[in-house]
Amino acid sequence: MNPVELPDPRTRDDGKKSVAGKEREPTFGEPEVAGGPHELNQDIAAMVKLMGEIGPRIPEIARRMGRHKETVRYWYRKLQEHDFAISAIVNHEALGLRRIVMKVRFGDGYADYVKPLAIAMNDLCYLVSYSKALPEDVYVINASVPQEYTAEYVDFIEALKERGVFRSVDYYVLDWVTNRPMHGEQYNFERGFWDFDFQSLSPEPDGGPAYADPPISSRARFDRIDLLIAKELQRDSTRDLREVQAAILAEDGLDINYKTLCWHLSEHVESRLLKGYKINWMGTRYDPETDRVKQRQHSYLGVDILVKSVRPDEKAQILRRLGCLPVVWVEGAGSDLYAQVMIPVESMIEGLQYLQTSLNKVADRTTFLMADQRNALSFLIPYKLYDERAKAWTFNREEVLAKFKALEAQIR
Secondary structure, three states: OOOOOOOOOOEOOOOOEEOOOOOOOOOOOOOOOOOOHHHHHHHHHHHHHHHHHHOOOHHHHHHHHOOOHHHHHHHHHHHHHOOOEEEEEEOOOOOOEEEEEEEEEEOOOOHHHHHHHHHHHHHHHOEEEEEEEEOOOEEEEEEEEEHHHHHHHHHHHHHHHHOOOEEEEEEEEEEEEEEOOOOHHHEEOOOOEEOOOHHHOOOOOOOOOOOOOOOOOOOOOOOHHHHHHHHHHHHOOOOEHHHHHHHHHHHHOOOOOHHHHHHHHHHHHHHHHEEEEEEEOOOOEEEOOOOEEEOOOOOEEEEEEEEOOOOHHHHHHHHHHHOOOOOEEEEEEEOOEEEEEEEEHHHHHHHHHHHHHHOHHHHHHEEEEEEEEEEEEEOOOOHHHEEOOOOEEOOOHHHHHHHHHHHHHHHO
16 A cells, blocks of 8 residues: 555644644643633533544644634643543444344353453454443443344354353344434533533423434445554544554554554544544543543443334434433444433432433333443454454354353353
8 A cells, every 4th residue: 555645634733643632732821711601611512512523633623613722722621620531433333343232141150250251252252341230130231243243143142141151131233323422512611510400301202303313334445454543543532643653563563654544544544434532521531551441430320221122213202302311421223222321420310210201102122221330341342353364354153152162261
């Protein structure tokens, strides 16, 4: 491949390129901000909306908003004060991956080894997250599986069930899944809380704005370099390209030419493989120094919503009602429906009541699960399972079962 150098909107003031606008902070005093707290909050909300589209590229956001870069940097530091990490939303459908959500009970002898089992399943068979649910002894597992292996993957999970890894498994198959953009206009950035009232939300059963499924991306062309860039952006989008280049070399052993990296980012990753950027308003963030995810405890009640066999009209009504909430973190749908809502603890009762009312027509097919955030983990996209030579995702049921059996012995 002969990379070409293209004009890049990520160019910083010093001419170096940045993935998401992270710049060396110049020495300057606090910028003059016109207006009071309300106007400041509106400005930060407008910045957050742009960040959801293009990432935290301070110079470009300042240009689009017609404001000084120093002022936008000041707003950005308000997010950093709240530990609001920023990471890319990878387009799993464009990668040819389909989301399968599973509600599982682990078998006897396995419940004490959920974390190492999940890590092994991420390496071997496309698991991308798990969380324990309270008060039941069940887990919600998310897997992003190659579409062509959907049936074979379900068969693989059933084989694990027969071997006693799982006691029970319920499947929810989705055509699309995504993170909701942050509704910054309903968040108080100065004081750090959501400024809305659940009781004021009263969507009409058959009214409200029309709903349509988001367009489902067709499978895009990509290669290993694209996947490596995408997973680094998913990990942390605030680093410049030199840092991404160094991380790929250190972790994956691939020394990518800088111009090649720029070309892949502009021509493949951003245009094909990303849905935007998520502002992690829950305060969960990756710490590169410890290689761990830090979580803010006891701020939100995580609720997983699982609905079986939804009709198009039911799906539209549910997602329209959830759309009235600024605290929906993830949503997805297909023949089934899945959503994760993070309710501020001070509004827990009102939030649960709103969800119950919103899903009362499908109550017989709906499961609500309270997430134990201390017993949960998310992983990067399963980039290691892509075969560069074959230009295809890999999955051999018998081979994976054999590897899994060997790992079980080590784990236990």
